[in-house]
Amino acid sequence: MRHFLSLKDFTKDEILEMITLAQTIKKETKAKIFKPYLEKQTLGMIFEKSSTRTRVSFETGIYQLGGVGLFLSSNDIQLGRGEPMKDTSRVISRMVDMVMIRTFEQSKLEEFAHYSKVPVINGLTDAYHPVQLMTDYLTMLEFGISNPVVAYVGDGNNMTHSWLMLAAKLGFELRVATPKGYECDANIIKEALAIAKTSGAKITFTNDPKIAVKDANVVTTDTWVSMGQEDEKEERLKAFEGYIVDDNLMSLTEKNAIFLHCLPAYREYEVSEAIFEKHADEIFTEAENRLHAQKGIMVWLDQHRDD
Ligand code: CP
Ligand code: NVA
Numbered sequence: 001m002r003h004f005l006s007l008k009d010f011t012k013d014e015i016l017e018m019i020t021l022a023q024t025i026k027k028e029t030k031a032k033i034f035k036p037y038l039e040k041q042t043l044g045m046i047f048e049k050s051s052t053r054t055r056v057s058f059e060t061g062i063y064q065l066g067g068v069g070l071f072l073s074s075n076d077i078q079l080g081r082g083e084p085m086k087d088t089s090r091v092i093s094r095m096v097d098m099v100m101i102r103t104f105e106q107s108k109l110e111e112f113a114h115y116s117k118v119p120v121i122n123g124l125t126d127a128y129h130p131v132q133l134m135t136d137y138l139t140m141l142e143f144g145i146s147n148p149v150v151a152y153v154g155d156g157n158n159m160t161h162s163w164l165m166l167a168a169k170l171g172f173e174l175r176v177a178t179p180k181g182y183e184c185d186a187n188i189i190k191e192a193l194a195i196a197k198t199s200g201a202k203i204t205f206t207n208d209p210k211i212a213v214k215d216a217n218v219v220t221t222d223t224w225v226s227m228g229q230e231d232e233k234e235e236r237l238k239a240f241e242g243y244i245v246d247d248n249l250m251s252l253t254e255k256n257a258i259f260l261h262c263l264p265a266y267r268e269y270e271v272s273e274a275i276f277e278k279h280a281d282e283i284f285t286e287a288e289n290r291l292h293a294q295k296g297i298m299v300w301l302d303q304h305r306d307d
Contacts (some may be wrong), residue, residue, distance in 0.1 A: 001118075001119055001302075001303045001304070001305050001306075001307060002119060002301055003113045003119055003120045003121070004119065004120070004121040004123065004130065004131070004297055004301060005106070005109055005110060005113060005120065005122045005128075005130075006128050006130055006162075007128075007130045007133060007134075007162060007165035007166055007167065007169055008086075008168075008191060008192075008281060009194065010170070011169070011185060012169050012170055012171070012199065013123050014300075015127075015134070015137075015166075015169055016303035018109070018134060018293075018294070018296045018300045019134065019137060019138055019293070019296060020035065021212065021296035021299050021300055022134070022138055022289075022292045022293045022294075022297075023141075023249060023292075023296075024104070024293060024298025025037070025144075025292060025295045025296060026067075026138075026292035026295075026298065027288075027302045029064060029291075029292065029295075031265050032189055032307045034064050034065075034066070035065075035066075035107055036065065036066030036068050037066065037295075037298075037299045037302070038062060038065040038067040038097070038098075038298060038299065038302055039065075039066035039095035039108045039254065040066065040093070041061075041062070041065075041066070041067035041096075041098065041302070042067060042068050042069075042070060042096040042097050042098075042196075043062040043067060043068070043069045043070065043096065043097070043099070043100060043298070044070050044072055044092050044093075044095075044096040044098070044099040044100070045058055045069055045071050045072060045099075045100045045101075045123070046072045046074065046076065046077070046079065046092075046099065046100070046101045046102070046103070046112075047071070047072065047073050047102045047120050048074040048079075048080075048101075048102060048104060048286050049102050049103070049104070049124065049227045049228070050204075051102060051123070051124075051229065051263070052103060052215045053179050053262075053263060054100075054123045054124065054131070054289055054290070054307070055071060056214055057061050057290035057291040057294055058100050058123065058138045058294055059071065059135050059195060060191075060291055061291050061294050061295045061298065062067060062098075062298065064291075065116070065266055065295060065298065065299065066108035066294070067097070068161070069189065070096065070133040070268075072080060072092075072238060075211050076111075078186075080123070080304065081145040081165050084294045085111045085112050085115075086111055086112070086114075088112070089111070089112040089113075089115035089116045090115050090116075091116075093116040093119065094116040094117060096118060096300075097118055098118050098119050098120075098121065098298060098301065098302070099112070099116060099194050100120075100122075100123040101120060101121070101123055102119040102123040102124045102125075103124075103125055103265065103304060104125065104228060105126060106122075106123065106125045106126065106128060107129040108120055108125075109125050109207070110129050112186075116202060116222075117217070119301040119302075119304075121294075121298070121301070122295065123214065123280065124158060125158060126226075126228065127158055127161055127185070127188070128158050128161050128162050128165070129158045129159050129162050129262065130165070130218075130287060131294055132159065132162065132182045132262045132290070132295060133159075133162040133163060133165070134162075134293040134294075134296070134297060135286060135289045135292075135293040135294075136166075136220070136237075136260055136262070136307075137166060137170070137219045137293075138289050138292065138293045139182075139260065139282065139285055139286040139289050140218060140258070140260075141251070141284075141306070142192065142285065142289075143282060144257050145217055145218055145258065146246075147172070147175045148167075148173065148174075148217065148218055149172070149175075149215065149216045149218065149254070150167065150172065150174045150175070150216060150218040150219075150220065151174075151175045151177065151209075151212040151213040151216035151218070151219045151220070151253070152174065152175070152176045152212070152220050152221065153177045153213065153219065153224065153245055153249070153270075154177075154178065154219075154222050154223075154224060154240070154243055155178065155182050155207045155211055155219045155222060155223070155224050155236075155240070156176070156178040156182050156183045156184035156223040157222060157226050157264055157275065158221070158226065159220075159222040160176060160178070161184055161185060161188045161192075162287045163220070163261060164176070164184065164188060164189065164192035164203065165191075165192055165195070166190070167196070167201060168191075168192040168193070168196040168201045168203065168276050169195060169201075170201070171197065171199035171201045172197075172201060172202075173201070173202040173203075174203045174204075174215075175204050175205075175206065175212035175216065176203070176204070176205050176206070177205075177206050177207065177208060177209040177212035177213075177243070178205070178207065178210065179207060179239045179240055179243060180304070181239060182207070182236075182239060183238070184205075191203075209243055209249055210249065212264070213249050213250070213251065213253050214253075215252075215254050216254060216257055217253070217254045217256070217257050217258070218257060218258055218259075218260060219245060219250065219253055219257055219258075220259065220260040220261065221243075221259075221260050221270045221271055222261070222262055222270065223263060223264065223270060224236050224237065224243070224266070224269055224270055225237075225263070225266075225267075230249070232241050233272070235265060237269070238242070238271070239268070242268065243270065244268070244271065244272055245259065245270065245271045245272065245275055246271075246275055247272065247274060247275065250275055258279065259271075259275060259276075259278075259279035259282060259283070260282060260283065260286050261276070261286070262286070263283065264285055265283075266303055292296050295304045295305050
């Protein structure tokens with residue numbers, strides 16, 4: 001059985017298999033063909049943080065695949081009152097067929113997976129957001145980006161860490177621009193660079209967004225204040241001055257560069273209103289693709305239960 005906890009656990013071929021499944025199922029969905037790939041299966045969805053896209057896409061996705069989603073907010077289940085993760089896992093995984101978790105520490109997700117009888121999917125932790133990156137890759141392909149040169153401008157956070165893993169596994173170019181003091185986790189950088197050596201990925205780091213975006217064909221960013229960092233808001237807003245993705249920055253990219261944002265977006269902080277609206281088609285296709293990419297992941301995990 002395989003879990004989907006981080007992209008580092010998958011080979012390039014496996015990642016591409018999931019993307020191919022997502023593309024196939026997206027085509028079927030668009031033609032209103034709903035094959036029961038996961039008939040009568042239940043997806044438990046545990047949320048310890050807020051969500052719009054993750055909840056709606058997983059719940060709709062499992063339903064369209066012939067199953068049903070159970071929304072389990074930690075405010076409502078005993079986990080929120082202190083029931084251990086390992087007990088929650090041993091109970092829920094005896095009743096459902098797959099579990100998605102959004103939580104804080106990656107170690108909590110790993111603990112759940114360790115005790116689980118069914119595949120577990122990372123729906124965002126402080127360290128990674130891998131389902132979003134599968135989505136972003138699917139979106140890049142749809143917008144004709146077959147040779148990505150990606151510039152990530154902003155916080156060295158869960159999104160950035162997942163970009164590092166995606167680039168390292170698939171072997172494309174990624175430039176990361178973060179302010180001093182907000183760089184990516186050193187261990188994750190080390191792991192990604194080790195993987196990049198075998199895939200040929202070119203991964204570079206800078207404190208200058210202009211260097212990162214020069215001739216890039218994909219520019220992306222994320223909020224400067226992730227969930228759980230609300231107390232740091234004031235100091236973060238100061239530290240990230242000059243990191244807004246605006247017309248000035250986008251004018252340095254390749255002419256047809258696309259802009260991606262996992263959302264929610266904070267206008268006039270990490271991205272200007274003008275750039276956001278100019279690239280709304282890419283951004284909202286990306287949002288929709290959460291539905292399709294995650295179907296590919298869920299069906300792939302179901303097909304690998306006996307591994
Ligand atoms: N991008 C993303 O994961 O959005 P939500 O927090 O709304 O799920
Ligand atoms: N980095 C953000 C992503 C939200 C989808 C957060 O963790 O809050």
